[in-house]
Amino acid sequence: MELRDYQLDAIQKMKTGCILNGGVGSGKSLTALSYYYIQNKGELSFLTGGKHSLMDDPPLDLYIITTARKRDTFEWEGEMSHFLLSIHDDINVYGNKVVVDSWNNIQKYKDVSNAFFIFDEQRVVGSGAWVKAFLTIAKNNKWILLSATPGDTWSDYIPVFIANGFYKNKTEFMREHAVFARHTTFPKIEKYINTGRLLRQRRQILIDMDFKRETVQHHNDIYVDYDITTYKDVMRRRWDIWKDEPIINASGLCYALRKIVNVHISRSIKVLELLEEHHKMIVFYNFDYELDILKNLYYGDDVIVAEWNGHKHEPTPTGNKWIYLVQYTAGAEGWNCTTTDTILFYSQNYSYKIMQQSAGRIDRLNTPYKHLYYYHLKTRSGIDLAIEKALNDKKKFNESSFIKF
16 A cells, blocks of 8 residues: 555644545545554554554554445445454454444444544534534544535634634633624624634644645536526515415525526426436435426436435446436535546535535546536526625625525
């Protein structure tokens, strides 16, 4: 096994409590396991192409908290095989415990101590049960976080900052750094202060994997039609034409406007045209009504159609012609595909972070393709243009800023 230079550089800088920050497809999993290997007295020469040398036996128990999909597809098992580690006792060469589980089950491990945790696909934001379990685990174990997009705002870093001892709790962080907007129904941070301190703290824990991609991404915006008359009428009357009732907030109006632009027949026609050009295609979408449209299109008798969403968990299709319908929330991260060079975004997601993660599903170190093709279906409606601007600014679209109620 031989790591790339940027992976070796990252390992030299890593420490417990750090965030390994690498773009999608950069090899974070292998880098994290290599760091664990070195921490347990493995030889660096093995990572640079030399002979395998065993770690001290037993090494620290290893817990990997990842997405349900990565757990169920045994993606980590493949990476661990380089180090003779396995979740199966009869395969694992060492006498330690190895566990790979999903974030949904993190609370099961809050009583574990003196072990090594790899938190994959960073989920520790907010203040819910996952964060509380993470903070308990972090007190009593060695740990690292892996992320392609570590934080959209400073608030996203609060749990990691607390776990590193920078703050006692969220209250202290907010007191030191948050200025809240006045006259709002719910607490809303207007700006952050003392950001110099925050930048220094982030530099202490963020380990960037500086790698140069060999792939070339080609992003193509395709503008389709929409029902302008209906769009203007709903915008003016604030009336839900599907439920036949008033729209009472910004979220409801944005949903209605997006549905008007997303269901137009011109969008479906473009999907079929692109499949004629690219015979293997992943399609990302947001809503169930979009899935209904996509499932009911006639692609041809020889085209395999599969789904990954909250309803079905079907694997990536194989064969000469296929289309894979993936819902953003369910499939933006935690899986890879190197058998196609094409992704179609049927509609835009609000989050720049999710759009980046989704695009990364085919941009992997081991892809056989040099050129990757991304198609973004959108309209010139106000809602689509506003979402597009937020994404171009690398921000998350804010419904309340777009429409005032």
